[in-house]
Amino acid sequence: MRILLWHVHGSWTTAFVQGPHTYLVPVTPDRGPDGLGRAVTFDWPDSVVELPPERLRETDVDLVVLQRPHELGLAERWLGRRPGRDVPAVYLEHNAPDGNVPDTRHPMADRPELTIVHVTHFNRLFWDCGTTPTTVIEHGIVDPGPLWTGELARAAVVVNEPLRRGRTTGTDLLPHFARAAPLDVFGMRTHGVADRLGLPEDRCRAQDLPQRELHRAMARRRVYVHPIRWTSLGLSLLEAMHLGMPVVALDTTEASEAVPEGAGVLSNRPDVLADAVRAFVADPVLARETGERARSAALARYGLSRFLDDWERLTKEVTR
Template sequence: MNILLWHVHGSWTTAFVQGKHRYLIPVNEARDEWGRGRARTFDWPSSAEEHPLEEIRDADIAIVQRPEELDRVPPHVPVVYVEHNTPKGDVPQSRHPMADRDDLIVAHVTHFNELFWDTGHTRTTVIEHGVVEPKARWTGSLERLAIVTNEPVRRGRVTGTDLFERFTPVAPLDVFGMGVVPLRQDRVTTYDDPPQHEMHEQIALRRAYLHLCRWTSLGLSLIEAMQIGMPVLALATTEAVAAVPPDAGVLATRVDTLVEAAQWLLAEPDEAARLGARARQVALTRYGLDRFLADWDRLLEEELCASR
């Protein structure tokens, strides 16, 4: 199957292109948001090919992740719209931009997202995340906390950036991701857009993974940290509640509870190892690559058959 998709969400796309198909990735000279081409900091197989959009004429199906992509899909190519994000604005009343359409299906990445988006009579499904298992393994040798987030200054309260200072009296924070350089806080070190494998190796040295997003879809970096074997400290919001069981970390809406849990894990590395081992077991089972690709193969084949 020839699948057209834009390189939008790096970690998700990295998992998606590990399948058995041919993946056609638009590229342009600027390598901007409409033609980023192949990833440069992720490991993609040769079956993910970059081509100028105007030269892609043999797509069997298209994966669309932004409303603006619809007009760029060649005519008569069936579409699956992947919704990665939680709704914005007036959340209980949030209408999805693909609501009330009969020419596509919306595939949500979490059950939380499907619950909160109003898609009208548009068909929906949920295909939960899968990730390529990181090679790094947790040691927790550094008494520091790891955070992975993008643009923490611009996104502010969404990513829980305002909460960082609640944890720095307990342990230094190491923040990894895109656009983290402008972040300036005491006892906070930033690592801007490192190659994925290097980031995994670095966070594996930290005692625990700190997830302070107030309102976001389930971050793939959280799943990757769990598969590495890291204990998790997270706000009990959105899909994290379902992804992290009580014996794999500490979840709470009371920030002081998470601060106290950080102190506990720093003082008790054996307990951190116990939680991390369970986190790895859970994440490998629920968010394994084989399950993810099988779910997607099933949906793509159904949609392709239905379009004929």
């Protein structure tokens, strides 16, 4: 099967393209948002094939995976076929709704020719999709292995663009956690976060790392902190659990489904979370045992084989 999708979310796509199909990824000369092509910092198989837009019209496509509202028109122009009518299509929704929650109308609402695929049950519950068929395929993770050593008595935080996204990503909570343990903030465009928050370098360091280096850097820290207030379900949280890290996270959106009892600490009380960070940093044995339970839970629920099997069932259903 030949599946067309845009390179939008590197971590999610890395799992998706491990399946048995050929994955067509648009590429443009500027490698902009609509033509990013193959990933540079993620390990993708040879079954991911770059195609310029002008070649798509002459290419057989069995399924289109849409991820952004404007891709519906983009796909029709580039393919010369209408997604959902002339070629099977699904719309993958990565995000929790914004705006007037819980009355937020999905941009693909009332399109019975499509299927909206949500990555969490929380998202499916909160988006108003009207009459469009919906389903849930939870995340799958390419297992990085049990890399946790916890050799550094510090906490890892992974967040992209913490200054721009502010309260959404819990950036304002970082000083509170920095009083409990020194923080290492990883992600995209993290530089300057310590200065903006007035944190000294010994309490908060920020570093942008390529994906191939990120997991080992995370795993050297004693505990993973997930301060994000409003998100679908952060893949960095699931990756930390796969690494064997104990996790401390806000108990919002789908976090309570992902982190069972004994695999970490969830709360909406910052003081409870700060105390948990202190406890894990002070007790490497507790951190190791909790991280082992976190890894077992993540493998059971968010393993790659389950994820690919779920997608295989859906692709057969929508293309038959």
